[in-house]
Amino acid sequence: MQKKSSRTVLESGRVKFVRLDKIRPNPSQPRRVFDPTGLQELADSIRQYGILQPLTVRRMPGGLELVAGERRLRAAKLAGLREVPCIFVTVDEIESGMLALVENLQRRDLDYIEEAEGLARLMRLYGLSQEQAAMKVGKSQSAVANKLRLLKHPPQVLEALRKGGFSERHARALLRLPVELRLEALEVMGAKAMTVAQAEQYIESLLHPATPAVHKPKYVLRDVRIFLNSLDKNVEIIRSAGIPCDLGREETEQEIVLTIRLPKSRPGKSA
Structure with missing residues (x-):
């Protein structure tokens, strides 16, 4: 029995080959950034081995619309292919967007910002709660909540x-x-x-900047006593010279207040 080509086998099943120029991009595609280096590597692989996983498309008036497989579609164009293997599905616009998102999330093809935006779009289009969205994409509710917080x-x-x-x-x-x-x-x-x-x-330092410490003057009691002793000696010298001298002292917890009173002239002399 003559062996069928891989293309004949594919066309006899659910997969069909479709011309690239007949496929329109998915307007609900959640992925926004495509790494040029990664695309080129995929294109090189496609040239050598072909597309191993068919694209998913849906019928639209005037042509076909991509449901899932944006990266493979772009790489196929880079590789110079004229047609690609496709699986046809019957879905509406909302379901098409959801399938594109779920495929990307499950394949981890999205960066975390695209993933957050895709989840928010999924919830908005379907009116889903965080718990329901988490079930759709196979994640925990807390993981979905953390993703959505990034959109703040x-x-x-x-x-x-x-x-x-x-x-x-x-x-x-x-x-x-x-x-x-x-x-x-x-x-x-x-x-x-x-x-x-x-x-x-x-970030913590920006939120709570360190306040500069207020350096209070540190008085060493011993040094103060030396100063007071010197002052007492000088007062005694003044008195021994026959000049009345009065030294007053008031002390609080924070300071010592000293008052020295001297006459402007010697006793017995007019000013």
């Missing part, structure tokens, strides 16, 4: 986090700062290539 960063901070290559833990630590301080803090963290632990310490 304004867009410019999210972009800086992505461009700076900061980890998700960096991003979570940064949430402690007021919004107006975050971009400047990221610049410092990036310039110093801070680890998560270093970033957390730096």
Whole structure:
């Protein structure tokens, strides 16, 4: 019996080959950033081995729309393919977006910001709670909550986090700062290539700057006594010269107040 080609076997089942120019991108694709180096590596692999996992598409008026497989579609174009293997599914627009998100989440193809945005979109489109979204993507509710918290960063901070290559833990630590301080803090963290632990310490220092210690003057009692003894001796010298001299002393917990009274002229002489 003559052996069928792999293409014939595929076309006789659920998988069909489709021309690339017939496939439109998925408008609900959660992935926004595609690493050029990674795409080129995938394109090289496709040239050598072909596409091992078919793309998923749905029928639309005037053509086909991609449901899942954006990265493979782009790499196939780079590889110079004219057609790709596809599986046809019957889904509506919302289900198409959900399938694209779930596939990316399960394959870990998204960065943590894209994942947070995709989860938020999934919840918004379907009206899902965090618990329901967690079940859809196979994550815990707390993991979903932590992802969604990242979206409290304004867009410019999210972009800086992505461009700076900061980890998700960096991003979570940064949430402690007021919004107006975050971009400047990221610049410092990036310039110093801070680890998560270093970033957390730096953020703590911004939130609670150390107050300079107030140095109170330290008086050594022995030195004060030496001074007082010297003063007493000088008062006695003045008195021995026939000049009335009165030394008053008042002492509190904080200080010693000394008062010396001398006449402006010698006794018996007019001023």
